[in-house]
Amino acid sequence: MTDTVAAPLQVREVVRGMALPELRKDPVTKQQLVKYAGASGDYNLIHTDDETARRVGLDGVIAHGMLSMAFLGQYLCWLGGPESVRRLSVRFVAMVRPGDVLTCKGRVRASTGEAGGRRITIDLWAENQRAEQVTVGDAELVVS
Amino acid sequence: MSEPLVPTSLIGRQSDAVLIEVERGAIRKFAEAVGDTTSACLSGEIAPPTFATTIRIAIPDLSYDLARVLHAGQEYRLHRPIRAGDRLRCRARLADVYTRDGRLGAMTFLIIEVEGREEAGAPVFTGRSTVILR
Numbered sequence: 259m260t261d262t263v264a265a266p267l268q269v270r271e272v273v274r275g276m277a278l279p280e281l282r283k284d285p286v287t288k289q290q291l292v293k294y295a296g297a298s299g300d301y302n303l304i305h306t307d308d309e310t311a312r313r314v315g316l317d318g319v320i321a322h323g324m325l326s327m328a329f330l331g332q333y334l335c336w337l338g339g340p341e342s343v344r345r346l347s348v349r350f351v352a353m354v355r356p357g358d359v360l361t362c363k364g365r366v367r368a369s370t371g372e373a374g375g376r377r378i379t380i381d382l383w384a385e386n387q388r389a390e391q392v393t394v395g396d397a398e399l400v401v402s
Numbered sequence: 403m404s405e406p407l408v409p410t411s412l413i414g415r416q417s418d419a420v421l422i423e424v425e426r427g428a429i430r431k432f433a434e435a436v437g438d439t440t441s442a443c444l445s446g447e448i449a450p451p452t453f454a455t456t457i458r459i460a461i462p463d464l465s466y467d468l469a470r471v472l473h474a475g476q477e478y479r480l481h482r483p484i485r486a487g488d489r490l491r492c493r494a495r496l497a498d499v500y501t502r503d504g505r506l507g508a509m510t511f512l513i514i515e516v517e518g519r520e521e522a523g524a525p526v527f528t529g530r531s532t533v534i535l536r
Binding site: 283284290293294296297298299300302304310313314322323324325327328329331332334335336340341343344345346347348349350395 | 432434437438439440442443448451455456458468472476480481483
């Protein structure tokens with residue numbers, strides 16, 4: 259399980275501009291989109307029903323943008339631990355379809371000492387198997 | 403400028419506070435759907451950073467066609483993680499409405515904020531969504 263090597267930021271020297279380890283997710287599946295719809299309460303049918311998606315001009319269902327954001331949330335938990343996350347801000351810049359394989363990547367923008375630890379600002383994104391960024395943003399973690 | 407699809411007179415409109423009881427099972431279900439292997443999330447103890455998306459609160463008089471919605475951006479600020487057993491007073495607010503001309507013609511932007519506080523008032527999270535209606 260990924261979590262057995264969790265919190266790599268806490269065991270590393272953090273340097274501005276440093277590329278962070280990557281987290282590759284399993285391919286997005288239609289079943290996952292149905293599960294995510296149920297778990298999140300986002301029942302917009304463009305994510306689960308091909309007919310509805312085609313009616314609005316798509317080729318078929320597309321993933322919830324929030325699913326790719328949740329992948330980045332998992333990435334932050336992996337990097338700093340689930341208690342470390344203070345902010346995650348993203349823009350959804352490209353669609354994700356079933357079968358796409360997303361990889362979470364990031365880079366340290368800043369690291370400053372503060373009471374209780376270090377505040378680390380990260381530029382991060384999820385990209386697909388064609389190396390196209392789909393969800394892009396930044397985040398802040400506080401690690402001890 | 404064209405008229406926004408939502409009247410600007412609704413800016414500032416907010417919901418009543420809603421008490422949300424965070425359940426361990428809801429956290430687990432969310433982590434499993436995402437494939438989040440963080441052990442404290444899979445066990446349902448600590449909510450993943452985007453879990454607040456499950457807290458959906460309608461803003462009075464704000465309605466739009468779901469098929470015309472694009473979710474353009476999202477932010478979460480966490481004062482601390484959301485945990486199983488939390489009782490959060492949550493509120494949604496329409497923070498802004500404006501139009502922009504884009505490739506697809508006039509687009510209406512909505513900025514929707516959701517905040518959650520402990521019952522004693524301490525802030526726990528704020529969410530800020532940028533939604534485009536076209």
